[in-house]
Amino acid sequence: MSSKRTWFSSRSLLYVVALLIALYILVPIYLITISAFSPRNAVFDYPKPFFPKAFSVETLSFFLNSFGVLESVQMSIIVAILTLVLSLLIGAPAGYTLARYVFVGKDSYRLAILSTRAFPIVILAIPLAVTFIRWDLDDTAIGVALLHTAMALPTTILVTSSVFVSVSKELEEAAMVLGCSRFGAFRRVALPLALPGLAASAIFTFVLSWNEVFAAAILTLQNPTLPARLVVQLNQSPLPFKFAGGFFILVPAIVFMLFVRRYLFTLWGVKLK
Amino acid sequence: MIAKLRAQNLEPYLLLLPSTIFLLLFFAWPMFRALSLAILNDEGQFTLAHIQRMTSDVAFWDAIRNTFILLITIIPLQFILALIMALIVTSGLRGSGLLIYFYALPIAISDLAAGIVWFAVFTERGYLNTLLTNLGILDKPFIFLNIQTSWPLIAVIIAEVWRATSIVFVILVAGLQGIPKEYNEAAEIFGANWYTRLWRVTLPMLRPSIQVALILRTILAFQVFAVVVALTGGNLRVLALEAFRWYGDFRNANVAAAYAALILIFSMIVSVVYLRTLRSPETELTG
Amino acid sequence: MAEIRLENVRKEFGEVVAVKDISLTIHDREFMVLLGPSGCGKSTLLRCIAGLEQVNNGRILIDGEDVTQLPPRKRGISMVFQSYAVFPHMTVFENIAFGLRMQKKPDAEIRQRVQSSAELLHIEELLDRYPAQLSGGQRQRVAVARAIAVQAKVLLMDEPLSNLDALLRLEMRAELKRLLDELQATVIYVTHDQVEALSMGDRIAVMRNGEILQCDSPIAVYNNPAAHFIGSFIGNPPMNFLTARVLDGKTAVSVHETTIPLPPSIASQLKANTELWLGIRAENIEALSQTAPDTIPAKVLVVEPLGSHNLLTVQVGNELLKVNTHADAKFSPGQAIWLRFAADKIRWLDKLTGQSLI
Numbered sequence: 001m002s003s004k005r006t007w008f009s010s011r012s013l014l015y016v017v018a019l020l021i022a023l024y025i026l027v028p029i030y031l032i033t034i035s036a037f038s039p040r041n042a043v044f045d046y047p048k049p050f051f052p053k054a055f056s057v058e059t060l061s062f063f064l065n066s067f068g069v070l071e072s073v074q075m076s077i078i079v080a081i082l083t084l085v086l087s088l089l090i091g092a093p094a095g096y097t098l099a100r101y102v103f104v105g106k107d108s109y110r111l112a113i114l115s116t117r118a119f120p121i122v123i124l125a126i127p128l129a130v131t132f133i134r135w136d137l138d139d140t141a142i143g144v145a146l147l148h149t150a151m152a153l154p155t156t157i158l159v160t161s162s163v164f165v166s167v168s169k170e171l172e173e174a175a176m177v178l179g180c181s182r183f184g185a186f187r188r189v190a191l192p193l194a195l196p197g198l199a200a201s202a203i204f205t206f207v208l209s210w211n212e213v214f215a216a217a218i219l220t221l222q223n224p225t226l227p228a229r230l231v232v233q234l235n236q237s238p239l240p241f242k243f244a245g246g247f248f249i250l251v252p253a254i255v256f257m258l259f260v261r262r263y264l265f266t267l268w269g270v271k272l273k
Numbered sequence: 274m275i276a277k278l279r280a281q282n283l284e285p286y287l288l289l290l291p292s293t294i295f296l297l298l299f300f301a302w303p304m305f306r307a308l309s310l311a312i313l314n315d316e317g318q319f320t321l322a323h324i325q326r327m328t329s330d331v332a333f334w335d336a337i338r339n340t341f342i343l344l345i346t347i348i349p350l351q352f353i354l355a356l357i358m359a360l361i362v363t364s365g366l367r368g369s370g371l372l373i374y375f376y377a378l379p380i381a382i383s384d385l386a387a388g389i390v391w392f393a394v395f396t397e398r399g400y401l402n403t404l405l406t407n408l409g410i411l412d413k414p415f416i417f418l419n420i421q422t423s424w425p426l427i428a429v430i431i432a433e434v435w436r437a438t439s440i441v442f443v444i445l446v447a448g449l450q451g452i453p454k455e456y457n458e459a460a461e462i463f464g465a466n467w468y469t470r471l472w473r474v475t476l477p478m479l480r481p482s483i484q485v486a487l488i489l490r491t492i493l494a495f496q497v498f499a500v501v502v503a504l505t506g507g508n509l510r511v512l513a514l515e516a517f518r519w520y521g522d523f524r525n526a527n528v529a530a531a532y533a534a535l536i537l538i539f540s541m542i543v544s545v546v547y548l549r550t551l552r553s554p555e556t557e558l559t560g
Numbered sequence: 561m562a563e564i565r566l567e568n569v570r571k572e573f574g575e576v577v578a579v580k581d582i583s584l585t586i587h588d589r590e591f592m593v594l595l596g597p598s599g600c601g602k603s604t605l606l607r608c609i610a611g612l613e614q615v616n617n618g619r620i621l622i623d624g625e626d627v628t629q630l631p632p633r634k635r636g637i638s639m640v641f642q643s644y645a646v647f648p649h650m651t652v653f654e655n656i657a658f659g660l661r662m663q664k665k666p667d668a669e670i671r672q673r674v675q676s677s678a679e680l681l682h683i684e685e686l687l688d689r690y691p692a693q694l695s696g697g698q699r700q701r702v703a704v705a706r707a708i709a710v711q712a713k714v715l716l717m718d719e720p721l722s723n724l725d726a727l728l729r730l731e732m733r734a735e736l737k738r739l740l741d742e743l744q745a746t747v748i749y750v751t752h753d754q755v756e757a758l759s760m761g762d763r764i765a766v767m768r769n770g771e772i773l774q775c776d777s778p779i780a781v782y783n784n785p786a787a788h789f790i791g792s793f794i795g796n797p798p799m800n801f802l803t804a805r806v807l808d809g810k811t812a813v814s815v816h817e818t819t820i821p822l823p824p825s826i827a828s829q830l831k832a833n834t835e836l837w838l839g840i841r842a843e844n845i846e847a848l849s850q851t852a853p854d855t856i857p858a859k860v861l862v863v864e865p866l867g868s869h870n871l872l873t874v875q876v877g878n879e880l881l882k883v884n885t886h887a888d889a890k891f892s893p894g895q896a897i898w899l900r901f902a903a904d905k906i907r908w909l910d911k912l913t914g915q916s917l918i
Contacts, residue, residue, distance in 0.1 A: 011366075018361045021354070022375045024435065029378075031400050032390045046414070047403040094292040101285035102573075109289060116300060118488055118544035120496050123533040126516060127306035128299070130526050150299040157292060173612050174645035176632045178710065179662025192649050211383030213499040214513060218520055227385045231499055232521075234389075235506045239396075246389025246503075253381035257374065264377055265447040 029250070036060055036247035043240045063244030068229060073248075075141060076225040079216070080209040082145035084202045087156040090149070092198065095160025096190075100169060116154040124150065125215035132219065139221050147219060148209040155208075155267070156201055162266055163197030164190065200263035207256045211249070307537060310530030323527040327519075327535075330528075336510040342426065343511070344494045347433045351490060352483070354434065355441035360471075363449045373446070380439040387436035388503025392418075395428045395504065420508040429509065432500050437493065441486045448482025449475070484551045491547070492540045512536055562636070562713035562746040563588050564609065568618035571604050578604040580770035581618065586746060593761035594750045597793070601770035602750045603642075603718055609748060610716050611635050622714060633662070638712035638745075642719040644703040646691045652678070652702050653687040659710035677709040680739060697728045704736070708743060715745045721756065733759060754794045758782060766790050784907065788837055788914035791907070797842050797871065797882040803911065804838045806830050813838070816877040818856045820901070826908050826917050836917070837909040842882040844905035847872060847891065848898045855898035860891050874899070 031050075035043060039056040042049075064070060097103075098110060128147055129138060137143035167190050175185035216228040224232065230245045237245075260267060314320040327333055358376050362369045379387070394400045395417045402414040417424040452475065460470045476483075498513040507514060516532035519525045564586040571579040578601045586592045594602040607613040609620055611632035619628050627635045638659065647655050656674045665673075678684040681701040691699055700720065707715060720736070721729045737760050740747050751757055757764045758778040765775040766786075774786035785791035791799030804813035804820070810827045812819045815838060822830075830836075848855060858881065862873040865887065872883040872891060876899070883899065891897065908917040 014361060014364065014366060017357065018366060018372055021358055021361075022372060025375055025379060025439075028390045028394060028435065032393050035393055044398065046398040047406055048398070048400050050400070050403070090291045090295050093288040097285045097288040101288075103282075103285040106285075109293075112296075116296070117485075118492060118540065119300075119304065120492050120533075120536050120540045121300070122496050122498075123513065123516060123536050124300070124303040124307065126520055126526060126529045126533045127303040127310055129520065130310065130530075131303070131306065146299055150296065153292060153296060168643060168645065170641045170643050170645040171647060173610075173632075174639065174641055174647070174706075175658070176612070177610055177637060177639040177716075178659035178706070179633045181631065181633065189647055189649075207381050211381075211385070213383065213385045214496065214517065218517065227383060227499070230389075231385055231502050234503060239398075242389055242503075243393060246386050246393070249383055250386040250390070253383065253386070254378065256381045257378055261374060264373070264380075264443055265450070 032243060032247050035243040040240050043243060059240045060244045063241055066241060072224055072226040072229040075223050076210055078141045079144045079225055080206045082141060083148040083152060083209040084205040086149040087152045087205045088202055091153050091156030092160045094157045096164050098161040099164035113154045113157050121151045122214045125218040129218050139223050144216050144219050147215045148212055152205040152208050159201045159267055163194050167193045200260045203256055203259050204267050207253060210252055307530050307533040310527050311534040323531045327528050327531040332510045332515055336512050336515045339510055340512045343497055346430050347494060348490055350434050351438045351441050355438050355445055358442045359445040359449055376442050377439045379436045382436055385499035385503055387432050388500040391428060391432035392503050418505060425505045425509050428504050429500055441490060444482050444486040448479045452478045480551060484547055487547050488544050491543045495536045495539050562623050564746060565621040569608055569615050570617035571608055571613055572616050577770055582772055589744050589746055591747045591762040593757040593764045594767060595757040595764050596767035598752055600767040602767050606716055606718055606748060606750045610637055610639055636712055637714040637716055638707040638710050639716040640703050640707045640720045642722060644699045646699050646702050648691050652689050655702055656706045656709045673709050677705040681705045697724060713745060715747045717749045719751055786916045788909055791839050799839045799841050800881045802838045802879055804836045806832055806834045808832050835911040837911050839907035839909055840901050840905060842884045844902040845883045846900040847883050847885050851898050855900045858897050858899050860893055860895045860897055863891055
């Protein structure tokens with residue numbers, strides 16, 4: 001009975017706390033959105049309106065038409081697609097293996113993959129930049145994508161592994177008994193069933209690459225990705241450029257969350273076991 | 274026939290080969306290169322010159338101090354907030370599905386975007402000054418991001434807590450969902466109140482999740498970069514920013530690598546400390 | 561013709577030997593049940609026959625052809641899985657048609673054979689549904705329909721009924737038995753449920769620790785268990801075992817001070833004072849409320865009325881026995897009673913090895 005009276009169990013207080021935290025998260029997103037959709041001159045207004053007075057895409061189009069921005073958007077998309085293709089091509093077979101096979105060294109491999117999380121991967125950009133200059137990969141999309149793949153790969157492996165674990169092994173065995181080869185059973189049964197999970201993993205990788213700033217800024221010079229361009233130019237940029245840019249890199253993140261809602265805990269809830 | 278048997282046994286290794294090669298090439302090797310760039314001169318001989326150059330720079334100790342201040346303020350705040358959020362959404366509140374979505378939203382937001390979002394709040398002609406003026410607390414805008422004050426540090430803390438609490442939240446919720454309800458129910462039957470159940474049942478069983486979240490968050494905190502650039506224009510020194518400047522502005526890969534190596538070593542020490550101090554009997558049993 | 565011959569089949573998982581050099585011949589069109597507790601290797605043996613596990617040693621022949629190295633699809637088999645393994649992304653129709661499509665049968669034939677398999681299992685109205693829309697029992701039927709649609713010579717079933725609830729299991733058991741009789745395929749059926757084994761099999765191979773302890777008709781396995789383990793595993797209640805000591809004359813044994821004659825064929829194998837197991841089933845013991853010649857005194861501990869009969873738990877010396885009595889027999893806990901064993905139903909086993917003596 002006494003537990004009913006503790007401060008936290010009181011329902012209404014719980015709602016208030018829940019709401020306050022939600023506001024803390026949502027209000028800044030709302031503010032950057034109305035800033036980005038204000039006319040360009042209104043961005044400098046002070047005091048700032050908390051409700052938009054006029055809706056305009058002027059600020060956003062100013063941003064997109066600024067020197068090099070479209071090229072950087074294109075670069076970001078290319079890097080992100082390369083990264084997701086590389087991660088899936090290299091990571092999914094490993095994830096499948098962890099999910100399906102019993103073999104000597106499995107635990108060590110798994111532990112090695114898990115322990116990569118204890119390393120600051122982004123700073124690898126510095127030694128890699130030195131190497132990439134030698135390999136002629138500096139300032140290229142593939143160079144950035146290689147590093148982003150190194151960042152994404154451990155997660156891809158663990159996530160695809162749990163996706164394949166959720167597709168029962170007996171389904172593939174049934175297909176084999178009914179006339180499929182090993183690969184045929186994978187293609188006809190495991191792959192279609194794993195597809196939504198693999199897509200979630202791919203979207204995750206895309207956003208990871210789209211968001212990454214430090215390594216992209218180190219590895220590129222003339223062809224920066226969008227975040228790399230922003231972080232370098234931010235100091236010298238007017239407010240409309242900043243706000244529109246911030247909003248622009250924010251949008252894919254929010255769309256992404258809509259897509260992977262169901263896989264939230266598969267993607268980030270992986271336990272160190 | 275024997276060849277066929279062998280081929281089948283080799284299958285897992287063949288499938289793991291690409292990822293292993295890739296991680297050796299683009300993970301293990303650069304890790305090693307970061308260390309060697311930091312301690313070798315151009316002729317490949319051992320030297321402390323780069324490290325001395327790093328430590329003798331005025332920004333170095335500032336960067337260390339600021340990075341650690343951020344670390345020890347942000348991480349506890351994040352864990353308390355994330356735990357409250359996780360307990361809220363698992364308490365069976367109506368609309369908790371939507372709450373989970375909102376609370377997890379920042380997980381996909383980049384540190385740069387977060388920095389810009391909060392810049393809009395803290396900048397001189399920003400929303401915070403507007404609000405405080407409207408409320409009559411201020412009569413003219415206050416320059417929050419003035420590097421002479423502690424406000425830039427506070428702004429970074431608020432932005433980082435805003436952005437990166439959700440990852441801790443998701444890990445904790447996943448952990449909470451993995452705890453069978455029966456344990457809490459049993460504790461309640463035997464007379465434990467809400468607070469006791471939290472401390473004696475829930476939190477101990479969450480230990481593996483907390484460990485993972487702590488490691489992840491601390492490693493990321495050592496790399497804090499874009500939020501600082503966006504909010505302070507790079508006037509607040511932190512380790513990753515210094516590495517970036519030595520590479521990008523001063524074109525000195527060796528000192529930049531020394532910073533990278535330093536972040537690497539800090540990260541590894543912290544991971545080992547967490548794994549040792551938070552080791553739970555269950556994880557020991559399951560290896 | 562589909563005779564399956566196993567020759568010294570051995571399967572190891574690391575240190576664990578799951579199947580220990582098993583040799584067994586399953587005749588054409590026979591219904592063979594592999595029965596045993598979990599972990600006895602019965603499922604592994606079935607998966608070896610299916611080709612889902614590679615054997616470490618030995619040969620598997622189907623129809624005289626050595627299939628040991630062949631992948632599952634080239635063995636001419638079909639299988640029903642414990643979890644049913646019904647493909648969730650295909651309709652019931654496509655599930656049943658799957659094996660036929662793999663054989664590249666013409667569409668008309670596929671449609672006709674799917675239809676007839678579905679009819680056999682009374683699921684013809686479910687053909688357009690997806691597995692998620694089906695109950696467990698319906699999914700089970702789809703799995704069986706899919707397995708029989710390919711008309712394989714050999715049908716393997718891995719605990720197909722174990723995920724059904726008790727009532728449905730009873731119903732499906734009878735239906736499967738009828739269906740499989742009609743099919744005339746060679747069936748290997750794995751189960752841990754001894755009732756299922758007794759009711760369905762032509763022969764039962766009882767397994768433990770990767771070995772076959774006895775392979776015989778259900779009635780033989782029930783009446784003449786080859787080992788103590790089999791008697792205590794099969795039958796409800798399991799066979800009773802009492803300690804008996806061979807008397808000096810070797811013509812009788814003493815069971816808790818009572819003398820019971822020993823058949824001469826068995827007596828000749830034994831030495832005086834050897835200890836034996838006396839095995840007797842609950843239904844072969846008569847419980848008397850008064851003493852009579854050749855009876856063993858006992859005490860009633862528990863009386864369980866089961867409707868058709870009462871089950872008594874009685875104590876003889878320091879050993880416990882299960883005894884069936886008439887439903888209207890009046891016994892109460894604590895009462896002294898006398899037991900008479902049906903002489904021709906007594907089985908004798910070596911107490912050290914647990915092996916049956918004949």
